[in-house]
Amino acid sequence: MAQQDDEDKAEHPPQVTVCVIAYNSGPTLRTCLQRLGAQTFRDFEALVIDNDSPDPGDAAIAAEFPWVRLIRNTENLGFTGAGNQGAREGRGRWYVLLNPDAYAEPDWLAKLVEAAGRHPQVASFTSRQMVEGEPGLLDGLGDVMSITGIPYRGGYLNPDQGQAREGEVFSPCGAAMMIDRQLFLELGGFDEDFFCYGEDVDLGYRLQLAGEPTLLVPDATIHHVGSASSGGRKSEFAVFHGTRNRFWVLFKNTPALLLPLVVPLHLASLVLIYLKKDNRPHIRLILRAVAAAFAGAPKMFRSRAAVQRRRKAGLGEISRAMTWNPRDLSGRRPVIRPLRALR
Incomplete structure (x- = not known):
């Protein structure tokens, strides 16, 4: 049986x-x-x-x-x-x-x-x-x-x-x-x-x-519940990996024409976020995470080559999938679009 x-x-x-x-x-x-x-x-x-x-x-x-x-x-x-x-x-x-x-x-x-x-x-x-x-x-x-x-x-x-x-x-x-x-x-x-x-x-x-x-x-x-296994959203583990990995997402995936715009904006946003009083205790940790992100950049760019070879979406499609409105980010507003007609 x-x-x-x-x-x-x-x-x-x-x-x-x-x-x-x-x-x-x-x-x-x-x-x-x-x-x-x-x-x-x-x-x-x-x-x-x-x-x-x-x-x-x-x-x-x-x-x-x-x-x-x-x-x-x-x-x-x-x-x-x-x-x-x-x-x-x-x-x-x-x-x-x-x-x-x-x-x-x-x-x-x-x-x-x-x-x-x-x-x-x-x-x-x-x-x-x-x-x-x-x-x-x-x-x-x-x-x-x-x-x-x-x-x-x-x-x-x-x-x-x-x-x-x-x-x-x-x-x-x-x-x-x-x-x-x-x-x-x-x-x-x-x-x-x-x-x-x-x-x-x-x-x-x-x-x-x-x-x-x-x-x-x-x-x-x-x-x-959220972050129950990693010690909380602002634990050292979460802050380090979250900061490092956000850079890696950009290095791997951002279309080439957007990279010169997105990376400086990302760095500037990071400075603004961690100059806030509640985040200042994490500044040294953030600097370590940024250093780790750039140390791993060559590997991410090697992965990028394979990712971009599979790419079907144009620059305009990727740009429209993002939000360009700073109020969306500051207010964590949802961004939900009508389902596109697929080819």
Whole structure:
């Protein structure tokens, strides 16, 4: 009977692979999996990758759920390495990434799959994210790229005023995204040099360059704690990797004619941000991150050559996908555009 079950699984792979990457996730992981197990859409497999967490509780929590396939790594591959591992291990047509501190509404997966059915030409989708424990407060409506080269989650920490509508955003947020698994692999998945932070924006930028839009599905909702595994949004880990990786996103992906504009604007914006009183304690850390970004620039420019060879979108399309309005960045305003007609 067990052999027959294995044969059935091989012949009839699930429609969706959901991957949860755990690292010191603790009790948020249990809640995440409880909510995942309550989904109305059932044609999915669930992978939990324990990324060599020093907290042995992560694997024990995942083992409480018999429908979860637990993968235990012997080293921490970062979100990028484990995310690529999940895509290789998965069997679904669609690859879904869900943070261990993200709690899905019961119809979350159903809404993502329904959107894919309505838009068969679209291969990348992102969710409506609310702040867990703060009713009515947005965590994000897809990621936005500003002309300064600083990405942000659209609507982050803004009141939800019903502004969410289905439409294109610059890139998906890795906390709760769905992408065609084969396309993800063909694009090279996440850049493992990033390790953590900014890898979803880098992927989204490569999708843009390849002419592949990302669609916000506003009725596919998760509630996000945020930075539960990395010590908080302003931890040294988050600040260093976030700062370094933002430069790398620009070096790899920005069209050549935009680079002379974007990089100086990015540096100027960074100075303005970290001269603020609350950010001054991080100045030395920021300088180390900038030094690391430029030290890694040659490798990023080598990666850039392969990225630009796959490029299908013109300069105008990439420019329109960004926001040029400084008020969007300062107010973290969502930027959602009507879905373009695809070739």
